[in-house]
Amino acid sequence: MILAALMSSESALSAVDDEAARLRRGDPDALAAAISRYQHRLYRYLLRFSGDPSTAEDLFQQTWLRVMENLRRYDARRSFDAWLFSVAHNLAIDHLRKSRPDSLDDVLPSGRLRGDEVAGPQPDALEQVLEWERAAAVAAALLELPAIHREVLTLRFEEDLKLEEMAEIAQIPLSTVKSRLHRALEGLRNRLDHQFRPKGNP
Amino acid sequence: MSEHESIRELLSLAAAGVLAPDDQRRVEQHAAVCDACRRQLEVWQSYSRELVRLPAPAAPRHLAERTRARVLEQRAAVAQKRWDDIVLAVLVLFGWTMTLVTWIVFRLFTGGMLSVLEFGFVRIVIWSGASTLFAWLTAAVAAVMLGSQRRAVRRML
Numbered sequence: 099m100i101l102a103a104l105m106s107s108e109s110a111l112s113a114v115d116d117e118a119a120r121l122r123r124g125d126p127d128a129l130a131a132a133i134s135r136y137q138h139r140l141y142r143y144l145l146r147f148s149g150d151p152s153t154a155e156d157l158f159q160q161t162w163l164r165v166m167e168n169l170r171r172y173d174a175r176r177s178f179d180a181w182l183f184s185v186a187h188n189l190a191i192d193h194l195r196k197s198r199p200d201s202l203d204d205v206l207p208s209g210r211l212r213g214d215e216v217a218g219p220q221p222d223a224l225e226q227v228l229e230w231e232r233a234a235a236v237a238a239a240l241l242e243l244p245a246i247h248r249e250v251l252t253l254r255f256e257e258d259l260k261l262e263e264m265a266e267i268a269q270i271p272l273s274t275v276k277s278r279l280h281r282a283l284e285g286l287r288n289r290l291d292h293q294f295r296p297k298g299n300p
Numbered sequence: 301m302s303e304h305e306s307i308r309e310l311l312s313l314a315a316a317g318v319l320a321p322d323d324q325r326r327v328e329q330h331a332a333v334c335d336a337c338r339r340q341l342e343v344w345q346s347y348s349r350e351l352v353r354l355p356a357p358a359a360p361r362h363l364a365e366r367t368r369a370r371v372l373e374q375r376a377a378v379a380q381k382r383w384d385d386i387v388l389a390v391l392v393l394f395g396w397t398m399t400l401v402t403w404i405v406f407r408l409f410t411g412g413m414l415s416v417l418e419f420g421f422v423r424i425v426i427w428s429g430a431s432t433l434f435a436w437l438t439a440a441v442a443a444v445m446l447g448s449q450r451r452a453v454r455r456m457l
Contacts, residue, residue, distance in 0.1 A: 126368075126372065129368055130364070133367050137359040137363060138356065141357065141358075141359035141360075142359075151360075155360060158363060159363075159370055162371055166374070166375065233354060237355075254318065255316075256351070256352070260318070261318050279312075279316060280309075283312040283344070283347060287312075290347075
């Protein structure tokens with residue numbers, strides 16, 4: 099009983115490594131299973147990062163081609179998720195650098211953060227609009243952000259990753275992830291505050 | 301920088317849940333006594349909630365299947381190239397072996413057993429002419445074989 103429990107927990111732990119091993123053996127079923135298991139997460143990441151559905155689809159396919167080419171170089175001690183996303187990250191960066199270099203890390207002049215002014219009696223702008231309208235506004239504001247800011251936001255809030263995992267995927271120092279996330283949130287807030295600020299009450 | 305200002309810088313990351321436990325505690329303790337910061341923290345938290353709740357775009361329906369097909373296609377192309385390389389290596393080896401064999405056969409027919417090791421200008425010219433012709437014929441046959449096989453594979457895809 100205990101032995102069986104031990105064995106099953108062990109097999110759960112090595113499930114991802116097994117997946118890499120099966121992929122390496124060229125098992126077509128393993129390939130189909132891996133692609134469909136990650137499809138929505140990987141697509142969402144690439145869509146947020148690139149901001150364009152057809153680019154995201156193309157990068158999605160290229161990611162798997164690259165993964166299968168470089169499978170031999172995958173270190174089984176690393177997390178397969180992080181490796182997959184870092185392959186996708188590199189392809190997305192290359193693509194954006196080539197097609198729209200200014201969209202990659204162009205930080206538009208952001209207004210001063212109006213902390214204490216907002217903190218007064220004036221309620222937060224975002225709370226005044228309807229929920230569906232808010233979601234649409236957030237999605238629209240995201241598209242105005244530089245690509246690398248969109249990336250950290252989706253990794254943190256949609257993928258629910260820790261800073262260390264984000265740093266591994268984007269291949270940047272921890273301090274850079276932190277400051278990038280901070281700036282991305284400020285950029286988002288500036289855009290939304292500006293959009294929803296009640297007229298005549300600047 | 302005062303404590304208030306340094307905490308203000310941390311509020312967005314505190315709401316995002318990425319601060320170290322010590323910093324997180326500092327922010328919470330300050331927010332408990334500072335209305336302005338508490339208010340700001342709540343605003344940042346509402347942004348974090350919005351980002352978490354953002355409608356998730358689903359991958360297009362045929363994306364996974366199309367990707368799988370492309371990967372398999374690429375793998376088939378790699379396998380085909382490896383097979384071509386093997387065929388080519390075998391043919392080169394075969395060509396060299398045949399070159400040596402023709403020398404021996406040529407000498408046996410023209411001069412008998414003991415003349416295999418005798419070299420002479422005319423003999424070498426005749427032999428190299430014959431073996432070069434033979435090598436080119438082999439290469440042409442190989443090229444035609446590989447080409448027709450590749451066309452057949454392309455028709456299948």
